[in-house]
Amino acid sequence: MSEGALYEVFVRPKRGLSHVHVGSLHAPDATMALRNARDLYTRRQEGVSVWVVAADDITASSPDEKDSFFDPAADKVYRHPTFYDVPEDVEYL
Amino acid sequence: MYGNDFGTDAEPLNAAEGGALDDVLQSATERRTTPGSFDDLIAREQRIEPRDDMPDDYRKTLIRQIAQHAHSEIIGMQPEGNWISRAPSLRRKAILMAKVQDEAGHGLYLYSAAETLGVDRSELLDKLHSGRQKYSSIFNYPTATWADVGAIGWLVDGAAIMNQVPLCRCSYGPYARAMIRVCKEESFHQRQGFEILWTLARGTDDQKAMAQDAADRWWWPALMMFGPPDTGEAAKGGGHTEQSMAWGIKRFSNDDLRQKFIDMTVPQAQKLGLTLPDPDLRWNEERGHWDFGAIDWDELWRVIKGDGPMNAARIAHRVTAHDDGAWVREAATAYAEKSAARTKGAVA
Ligand SMILES: [Fe+2]
Ligand SMILES: [Fe+2]
Numbered sequence: 371m372s373e374g375a376l377y378e379v380f381v382r383p384k385r386g387l388s389h390v391h392v393g394s395l396h397a398p399d400a401t402m403a404l405r406n407a408r409d410l411y412t413r414r415q416e417g418v419s420v421w422v423v424a425a426d427d428i429t430a431s432s433p434d435e436k437d438s439f440f441d442p443a444a445d446k447v448y449r450h451p452t453f454y455d456v457p458e459d460v461e462y463l
Numbered sequence: 464m465y466g467n468d469f470g471t472d473a474e475p476l477n478a479a480e481g482g483a484l485d486d487v488l489q490s491a492t493e494r495r496t497t498p499g500s501f502d503d504l505i506a507r508e509q510r511i512e513p514r515d516d517m518p519d520d521y522r523k524t525l526i527r528q529i530a531q532h533a534h535s536e537i538i539g540m541q542p543e544g545n546w547i548s549r550a551p552s553l554r555r556k557a558i559l560m561a562k563v564q565d566e567a568g569h570g571l572y573l574y575s576a577a578e579t580l581g582v583d584r585s586e587l588l589d590k591l592h593s594g595r596q597k598y599s600s601i602f603n604y605p606t607a608t609w610a611d612v613g614a615i616g617w618l619v620d621g622a623a624i625m626n627q628v629p630l631c632r633c634s635y636g637p638y639a640r641a642m643i644r645v646c647k648e649e650s651f652h653q654r655q656g657f658e659i660l661w662t663l664a665r666g667t668d669d670q671k672a673m674a675q676d677a678a679d680r681w682w683w684p685a686l687m688m689f690g691p692p693d694t695g696e697a698a699k700g701g702g703h704t705e706q707s708m709a710w711g712i713k714r715f716s717n718d719d720l721r722q723k724f725i726d727m728t729v730p731q732a733q734k735l736g737l738t739l740p741d742p743d744l745r746w747n748e749e750r751g752h753w754d755f756g757a758i759d760w761d762e763l764w765r766v767i768k769g770d771g772p773m774n775a776a777r778i779a780h781r782v783t784a785h786d787d788g789a790w791v792r793e794a795a796t797a798y799a800e801k802s803a804a805r806t807k808g809a810v811a
Contacts, residue, residue, distance in 0.1 A: 373584065373585055373792065374796065374799070376578070392644075393576075393640075393641070396584070397795075398795040398798070399795075399799035399802070399803070402795060402799070409568075413561075413565070414648075430514070433512070433515050434516075437499070
């Protein structure tokens with residue numbers, strides 16, 4: 371059975387917000403994927419813009435290496451404003 | 464079972480049944496020590512996401528449950544679709560088409576969620592068509608009158624909501640997210656059904672009788688949608704409540720959900736002026752719940768095993784629709800290939 375490639379679907383719920391992943395669907399090509407995405411994921415005006423991306427074209431980080439992959443950020447607490455000791459009575463800081 | 468899960472497949476459905484419980488326990492204890500491991504995530508009520516490490520039986524249970532849920536959505540289009548061409552007004556027809564289209568959408572959200580577990584949807588459809596995977600037995604009953612469309616929305620979608628709301632917090636991320644989407648859409652389904660019965664119940668004597676007849680026929684099958692009881696003789700049919708609860712797939716037992724549904728629905732029936740076909744139905748002050756009569760579990764097992772009034776018709780219709788649509792899929796693929804080749808030629 372030919373059901374086409376897998377596409378991931380992203381919807382911008384309204385102006386001012388980013389596109390958010392909502393799910394996936396199968397389609398023979400990107401144009402059909404976009405039309406199917408409209409019918410499947412925006413039947414109640416859930417979006418003002420839709421992206422479809424062939425699932426094969428996505429490169430993702432692997433859960434197996436998530437510790438080492440995200441680790442470099444863990445010990446740099448000085449990147450957060452709460453790290454700093456400042457007098458309490460200074461305004462706008 | 465429409466967001467419920469009990470076994471009818473031939474293969475062992477969870478570790479306990481397969482006799483492999485010891486293996487699972489062993490590896491489960493090992494995993495528990497590692498932060499970020501499956502058991503650690505489950506214990507901390509975190510979501511499991513598609514590429515995470517997960518026990519094989521967790522994956523299998525989810526695939527089977529999500530697939531059966533998806534199948535239920537698309538087979539569920541048939542009993543109501545049966546009335547689209549005969550809806551009593553243009554308003555009702557537009558509503559019913561929107562509702563049936565939603566059910567198709569629910570099926571597709573769910574197939575999409577199942578695919579994140581590494582199965583192909585054509586494989587799942589194949590299993591549906593060949594009877595190796597089931598769908599909710601509720602859809603093996605016929606829709607004899609227009610009032611049945613009302614009763615389905617009110618009782619069947621009502622019961623589905625009761626099952627599906629807790630699934631919005633299911634431990635598997637893609638399933639939970641699909642359920643949130645589904646639940647948002649279900650409340651219209653239930654309300655339009657109630658409105659159909661509300662209209663009939665205040666109509667002519669014949670219309671009122673039609674509404675009553677539909678409630679009489681759908682009440683017991685709707686209660687069976689929650690699956691077999693969790694304890695006692697009838698529980699031996701193969702429920703997976705305990706394991707599924709430990710895994711955070713299921714949040715409430717079948718009996719709890721059934722009781723909640725009855726407590727919610729009885730006052731609605733009273734409001735409609737319809738009686739429910741259970742002489743033992745009475746308010747129990749002490750329990751704070753409605754007591755109800757014995758459910759005919761033999762009927763449920765009979766229908767699940769294929770002996771319901773519409774089992775054969777539903778699958779035959781589904782297979783025909785699939786086969787009749789083959790040329791559309793083929794044409795779309797041929798067109799996509801042709802235009803891809805043309806683009807390539809233009810670039811070269
Ligand atoms: Fe649905
Ligand atoms: Fe529904």
